[in-house]
Amino acid sequence: MYFRHWVTLSLTGLLVLAESTAAACPTSGVQIPSGPLSRALISLGRQCRISLVVQADNAATLVTPSLNIETPHGSIAPALHQLLDNTPLTFTHTGTNAIAIIAKPQESDRVTTATHPLPAEEVTVTGRSLTGTHLRHLKLDSYAPIDVLAQPELEITGAQTVAELLKFLPAVSGNSTSTSVTNGGNGTATVTLRGLPASNTLVLINGRRIVSNGFGGEAADLNTIPLSAVDRIEVLKDGASAVYGSDAIAGVVNIILRRDFDGLSVNSYYGQAERGDQDTGSYSLTWGTGNEHSHLMFSLAHYYQDEILSRDRALSASADNRARGGTDLRSSASPQAYIAVADGVVTNAENGYRDWTQEDLYNFREYTSALVPSERQSLYIAGNHTLKEGVETYAELMAITTHSDSTLAPTPVFTRFDNGDLTIAADQVYNPFGEDITDVRKRIIELGPRVQSNSTETWRMNTGFRGLVDEWQWELTAAAHYTRAKETLNNLLDPHRLSAALKGPEICSETNGCVPVDLLGAPGSIEQEQLDYILSENRVNGASRMNSVTYIADGPLWESGAGSVLAAAGIEVRREAIDFNSTDSDGLSLIGGVASGAAKGERLIGEAFAELSVPLREDTLWLDSAVRFSEYSDFGSTTNPKIAIRWRPVPSLLLRASYATGFKAPTLVDMNQTGHQSQEYLFDPCTNSNAADLPGCVGIADQDRIQYLTEFGGNPDLKPETSDNRSLGLVWTPGDVTGFHTSIDLFEIRQNDVIDTSPQYLINENAINGLFSDRVIRDERGDIIRVIATRLNIGAREVRGVDSTLRYQHHSKKLGLLRWSVNSSYLLQYLNQLAPGSPVDDLAGTFIDPASGGAGSLPDWKANTGIYWQRGRWEGGYTVHYVGDLMESFSLNDQVISRTIDSWSTHDLQLAYSEPRGFRFAVGIDNLLDEAPPFAASAFNDNFDGRTYELTGRYWYTTITFNI
Template sequence: MKTIRNSRLAQAVRGALLLAMLPAVALAQDEAADDLKTLDRVEVTGTRLKTAEAEGLVPVQRITRADIDRSGLTSVADIIQSLTGSGSALNTKFNSSGNFGFPPDGSGVGAGSAQADLRHLGSKRVLVLVDGIRWVNEASASGVGAATDLNTIPLAIIDRIEVLEDGASSLYGSDAIAGVINIITRRDFDGLAINAQLGQYGEGDGTTKSIDFAWGTSTERANFFLGLSYTDQDVVFSRDRAQSSFPVPGTGVAFGSSATPTGRFIFIDPNTSEVFDITPNDGANNPFFDPAQTGCTRTDDYHCFTSADRFNFSQFNLLLTPSERVGAFGQARFEFSDSVGGYAKLLWNRRQSTNQAAPEPLFLGPEAGTGNPLADNIFISALNPFNPFGFDLDSATNLILIGRRPVEGGPRVFEQEVDTWYVGAGLEGVFDAGQRTLYWDVNLAFSENKAEQTNFGSYNIRNIALALGDPAACAAVAGCTPLNIFGGPGTITPQMLAWIQPIVRDRSQNDLALVTANLSGSLFELPAGSVDFATGLEHRRLEGWYRPDALTIAGDYNGVPSLPTSGKYDVSELVVELNFPLWNNDEIGQKLDLTVAGRYSDYSTGISEVTPKYGLRFQLVEELVFRASYAEGFRAPSIGELFGSASRFDAQLDDPCSTPLLNPSLAGNCAALGVPSNYQQPNPQISITTGGNDQLDPESSRSFAAGFVWSPSFLENSSAAERVDVEVTYYRHDIEGAIQAIDAQTQLDLCVQTLDALYCDGITRAPTGGINGFNNRLTNLGTIETDGWDLDLVWVFPVTDIGQFKAAWRNTLVGDYRAVGAAGQVQPQGPGIEVVDSAIPEWTSNFSLDWSRGNWSAGWTLRHISELREQCGRAISFPVCSDPANNTNVLEATTYHDLQVAYRFKDFNDLGLAFGVNNAFDKDPPICLSCSLNGYDASTYDIPGGRFFYVRADIKF
């Protein structure tokens, strides 16, 4: 692949040369006889060729409608995330808003959305198609998304899902580095079908209700389909499960917040130079402070702050976020003649979801680390009527940190409303050129994803600063009421809240418009067979924007600040794919084919790309096919990555310079950074500033896959099996110039270890030693390399008196995963490692056994995740750290069991009833010490206490 940044003239010349190839390819004919062609040609995800041999060119996993119904799941993303080749991705088990902040790619947190990751390469490197056409990226309500929210696609409209776990930029363009998810909608459907499901966790919460209507009819020249879908998922609170009821399981409140309902106050008495780190006693709502008392032995209303005083924010968090989705999809297809047809599609989908976090903390003073000058440079007047200390608290002189959590204002509640519109239309047909038959189609599509997020429970830091300052200045502003942050719960009155607590509204939108034209068929004959081709033109325009609340733009928002983002670009592309039959001889292998594909992409941002792909398919005998492919790919920077303005995300960071030092040899380096020898990190939540970079280059990739598909004939229709299929694939992906920021904890650790400006630039510290600034901007980071194996076995047993069994065993083994920064810094991810809410298991395995006999059917599925390891961090001193000698915690291998039994009343409108339970043995996920919320990895495991029962009914008229 070559990246070209030069004159528009040169780009135009190259484009003209490639376009000139199109008529030559289309019109080149051979008078030799060709196989009979029909309008219903084979179409396979992973190739544009319409030939029967295309079926085995690339590794594609198919999820049928029956598989979806058997899963008991009500979300496309949940189904994809259960595949063995999937990686960590956002879903409704992530209570993201208010906790995750803004990720470094400018995409926002995608609160309430559900995404897909393949090969652990990230959701933004997976391309989502619907009927082969690109789907719009999400609007996250807090940024311009770079991934697709699969909740925008209702299950009712899906016929099957095809997952290509191979690089495919040469065929589909940008974003297909890790693979492609192609969702095929229902077409040929007659009658009315109703599918309803009701499910609930064994603890009586998390009730999920769904109902789908599917209607279709056909005439001689047309067919119509209408799908309606409604899903309502109720909440599960973190406090209702033992494992998630504390910040880190097994550590109590030791890792809770220092912003408490009574407040934590660290300051220097200007009269005595005594340093205080104190908190009011319980019940001391108007605490008395005696400045004559020093140390921690006190008889006034205060005591020295300890870990036992920390706040358990987990009591307010959500383990499963509520989500309500309603969607409608209509599709009409027409045959205008025997050789020309057309279609029209329309979709609307709305998601209403909610996230909740603990009451928003107020961190004030130079150790606050918020990055907001109004909070970091706070001045609290001695004249404030509630100030018990009798002197000013000034960030410039004597104030170090105040942490107060106004529980009076209630939890932070983030409500999202996300609307998706899609309209598409096209023509398709077939015509003869000589003795050849060519297939063509032209498509138009317009889609929009628009989100609004309303935030209740946050604060206006400018109004807080005014209410804590000189009462005379406060009195001069209408509505200002002096604020009491010094008393216990209940001392912040409704009048005070009315002054400091606004309603915050953020909006975001992503638009996609595209037009494509494709042509395929046969060119001419070689001795081994026909040379087939496919070619196409595509033009698409992407536009996105994010508009935070005016309060946020002004810098007055106490939460995560950000600035507006907007941008757009368009791209024109030409793709050509050719299949050359090199050998066709039963004596030495039946058939050998070479496939060559290439795509030229021209971006309005000044980037041009040429991406090739090569594939070999060798059918040794009828039952055994070997295949291999090599592809180069790319991913263009997203709108958020290119144009995203400065914003902030909050990270839980362990400061290596906090005493007691985990590595005593770093004491000299910490001193060189200006950290006092007795410094203790008061607040592990550090605000990280991030943002887009309009100088980013595209990511480039190389993908290789090789393997075989074997269907042994000696087992076919034998006493042991009706059919057996074995599929083995080796894969490798190499990404260069990966767009991301260096892991924040890694950057901080390297700064302290090396004192290198490469890592330390952008990290600033207050005179007290605490981090008060952390710049972590996007760049073309370095390389990501991963490889592994897929091993799949499907065994269909013969029909016997007790019924028929079918077994399927799918496995993914990750051999290597290595992410390296531009300067050689190794990122913490790797096989068998859990880090930053993301796991890369060395082995994931799904085994299913299905049985059917007459009207009865049943299924048993095992989902296995191999052992993982993580660093214990400062939890090393607690028993929950399984290997403290190596600062390592082991997340033991986990296996889930899902069961379902069903009966179909064939004489009563084919009524089907099914009862199932997922996680039948109530297996809790292993405890994760490094995960951000709820003590487990929500993208890898089921929720704690997660036995889920459901009943489903479907009927067709």
């Protein structure tokens, strides 16, 4: 779908919206629990499906009894009047599905407040600061754009995982991981804002840093955060190292968990692709109770997802894409074998040996899974207790287990290029050619497919105290986080035993227990005894730990003529540690697998931070600043400031601008990893017909190879990646159009000292310019034997773009609640320089597969639009996701071909009914028009980018929820 068509479709949502009245509560009334007014407001907001915004200290000290409040015609106004009667608080509509609870104005201020209500910048919920600051602004103005996925958005989407929710956000692009990534995935899910690596996006839970995944600690695993425990998700689309420290270069994803739930909620979900696969189910139980002094809640959840096999979708069934205008990515390692002998290349067909041809390439997609089957269980407990007036203690415990199994094709053997001496001796018992054979490419189908199993166990515990002294709020938190990960990849081959099994009787005989192996026979010729001798399995065990103590205080410093000067300050001490290892103790990867190597390290981090918000002109102009000093025990210290200005020339218009520096500390894996090997999917320019003209080539290299043995390694001398972030935007909320909100923001990220390990860059420079001969090891024929890629601070990036949002909400007795929204992101430039002196490439609007060291899909346009409707007990949602077209390049017949990857749109629909006794039934359809992902000729996994698109096709699901 062309972008102009998508815009036309989204704008039709505006035509259905008309006059405005009240909100959408159950017509049967609402039940309000006893306890603090803040909890009562949260309960009211959930039942009426509207966000209530309140300054925390305004409502924390007020107590309400248990109430049954009538809501005639579904209006929230009578309930709010009853709750706030005889309190110093009142309310005002402030945005699209948001009501602010504010202090009642003084007599002298009443006319001004009535005439110019202060608008909310975003849909938020009660009692917390917005992500990106520790300050509690009296007005809901943010210096940067924030996407908020709150109730009812979480419920109406039908999503069952956090990664599923974030995948189609316009600001998310690039190389995130998920269960859609089979070859190269490890069962984890990450988020990549602005197309930068996942390690450049900071993931928080309740505003606090969490432990990274156990396979190296580079980014948080979203699969270890159960969606059933999530209250809302806030995505700050701006750098925030001055507020949160390392990793917040591209932005911050703050996942706010439920902590004040009252009652019992039981939820079940089941879905299936229309083609009969990808069965998915989830079950959760949430319970909470409390009084004015204490509250306790817990949540149990189970989730499972079955697989999609590559062969079950037309797009992904074959690696031969010549008919689509692509290349033939089938493997030269076939069951009948590629055998290079003195007289040429032969293969073992049914009737004996014959000449090998391109048509003998092997389609490995017959075995592979395109969507990884997975399973997760979680427990979440949260409680708090008031010790005395103004002081509360709290604790949160989360435990999650995950498991996934991905299927890969049977192990391929490349005797010339794999580890070890795999020459087949002339006197080997199965060698009929009477000569040493060095180059055999054989698919060991007798073993069956390889299965990669990943499992994790994650524990998170936060506990502490918080309180209120005068108008200052303080919090002391201690956290202990731990995650353990295991990976097993079976049906691999031991290179040492295979080496012996391919030699003559002097080396391999029954007397020394060696079993000769037949790599030259027809498919099925390798007997079980031979398989048992060479069979091996790779196991990786990893653990990441994080312990921290944090103290934060915030409140007004003094009153100026323009208003309250707000301040926040705090300190944090954190210890991080990793420890992972694999069974490749000698540093050689097992054939068909990856040598993950080992890494062990820890660091101690001390940080101090402060924020200040100064009103320069009352209700009109504010200056905000923040600074964070970080001291790392392994590489030194860094200081990162931020400054922002907000100007409201008229009550309905906010202009904002900010500048900040940021940093990403090298991970403990970056600094300490050893022994990591894998067969990377790379391209050697020496395979082109013009190889003789390239300084680094010795003739034309082997043109049938797509994988090259690559060694990665850590570097203890790495420095942090650094960045400069700039933003400029405006927010318009016209007071005469209730429920309307729009914003536009320009952003720029300049990043230096990027830590990179690009083997493709090394190969290119070696072939084209004759450089890095010590890192790209070639044999006498010019074929690459090994690539050595150690991490270095060598890269630089500049990313520029525009975010825009538009929201409108309407209530009427006749139509009910209608809400329409548009969220889009346009990538102006993504300038990438792999190393000093190398070319600067603009990757905006391009796709370069991560299997080749690329940044993935970076569409110019990515957007979504949707309409949400609720009337009485009925509600529905309709959402359109859009990904713009992309350019890709690949080599075909010695020519570089550029082609367009088509744009892609999906349409999702849901309808739900809430029954008076507490039941809610919903049915939904994702990808209503059954749009297949666009074909990408350069995509290794399944002929499309699974990180950006979905292969499922039309998908049906239903949910049943019971609430009391």
